[in-house]
Amino acid sequence: MDRFYNGPKQATAMLDKGILCRGTFKTNRTFAPHSVIFSKSDANKSPRGSYRMAVALKENMSIFGWNDGCGVHMLSTADGTKMGSVQHQIGSVSQTVQAPLVVPRYNNGMQGVDRHDQLRNLFALSKRHQFQKYYMTLIMGLIDFALVNANIHYHMVHPVLKKSNEHRAVFMESLCLGLRSANWRQLQEAHYRGMGASVGEQTVYEDGPQHSHVRRMLGLEKPEEILNPNAEDLLCRHVSSPRCNPRACTDIVSLTKALRACQVCSYEGRDRRVTDVTYCYKHASRTCVLVHPDSKTLPSLRLGPRAAAILVPTGMDHSSWLCPYRQLTCWEKIHQYYMKHDLFTINEVDGELPMVKLDRTSTLYKARNTFIQNCIKYSQSCSSTVDMPSGEIPRRVSPRRSLLGNSYSII
Numbered sequence: 001m002d003r004f005y006n007g008p009k010q011a012t013a014m015l016d017k018g019i020l021c022r023g024t025f026k027t028n029r030t031f032a033p034h035s036v037i038f039s040k041s042d043a044n045k046s047p048r049g050s051y052r053m054a055v056a057l058k059e060n061m062s063i064f065g066w067n068d069g070c071g072v073h074m075l076s077t078a079d080g081t082k083m084g085s086v087q088h089q090i091g092s093v094s095q096t097v098q099a100p101l102v103v104p105r106y107n108n109g110m111q112g113v114d115r116h117d118q119l120r121n122l123f124a125l126s127k128r129h130q131f132q133k134y135y136m137t138l139i140m141g142l143i144d145f146a147l148v149n150a151n152i153h154y155h156m157v158h159p160v161l162k163k164s165n166e167h168r169a170v171f172m173e174s175l176c177l178g179l180r181s182a183n184w185r186q187l188q189e190a191h192y193r194g195m196g197a198s199v200g201e202q203t204v205y206e207d208g209p210q211h212s213h214v215r216r217m218l219g220l221e222k223p224e225e226i227l228n229p230n231a232e233d234l235l236c237r238h239v240s241s242p243r244c245n246p247r248a249c250t251d252i253v254s255l256t257k258a259l260r261a262c263q264v265c266s267y268e269g270r271d272r273r274v275t276d277v278t279y280c281y282k283h284a285s286r287t288c289v290l291v292h293p294d295s296k297t298l299p300s301l302r303l304g305p306r307a308a309a310i311l312v313p314t315g316m317d318h319s320s321w322l323c324p325y326r327q328l329t330c331w332e333k334i335h336q337y338y339m340k341h342d343l344f345t346i347n348e349v350d351g352e353l354p355m356v357k358l359d360r361t362s363t364l365y366k367a368r369n370t371f372i373q374n375c376i377k378y379s380q381s382c383s384s385t386v387d388m389p390s391g392e393i394p395r396r397v398s399p400r401r402s403l404l405g406n407s408y409s410i411i
Contacts, residue, residue, distance in 0.1 A: 020078035038071030049098040264330035269301025284354040320367035
């Protein structure tokens, strides 16, 4: 039983229900005897293997304080007061140390929380990395749980490999190499083939999440269309790709706040997003890693001068300039669609970080300008009173601009 939950009072309550227990306990628990406690100074003065014991005859409970270089305090209602021994590696020598019988039995039967915590603390991402957002630490903790569970199940299937002293390091190394060299396209197709004809049916997974993007990420729902990129573009599908070498824009000091905005969000007419934006060192692009609502369903888009919002009439054709795969993130859109259609071109300046910018000679960019002009003309023709320039949503005009004049032009 774990020390966080164990104590004399808890052990007595379990014994009344016919449940025996053994485990460590905190010395500040209620009814814990002070006579068995090994303080730090007591452990330094006493030889390794010495112990102190207290017994409650009515409850059939034995409480030990054992010196193992530091104080170890254990409680048992199943082992009595018998003595045993344990093997310890002290330096380079294996020694036999006297210990209460509860200690070797506890070590032999220690599973679940204690053993899992012991394995997880050997290499814990949640402790080695610090984040300002608390939920990032929780995510790292979940990854630690997954790594430990994978290690346990792998060596249950391959017990011969566990005989090596470096078996866990070898497993972690092989796991990293497998993740980096995996054919994600083939794994995705095999997953959906295994789901059979029931792929995408909401009734099959009624207990799962109902949001389509979440279900697609969990593999519960097949996407509307699976792209078929070549091997190079396949590595650009995930932000963790070693080929693209991504980095958060907030970690790049040379980028100003204006340069940290997502270029796909700006091109598609959404609000300028500066959070969760990632820079790709291979393609010099700055995009977020989120899935946004389809721009075709928005009543207005920020495509005007200075990112002014423009009303979009119903029935307008967006297909000539927008990415048709609305289930992709901005990172995936720029690598799998916009780069292929030459929408962006790399601008390199000596001594500065290379950046991509919109190519105004590209077919998509010209189609977007035609779309903007059609929206403005339609708004002007359908409006009886046009008080706002170019069919845009009115914005607050500063006193200085009102003195200089409010002139707009479509570039």
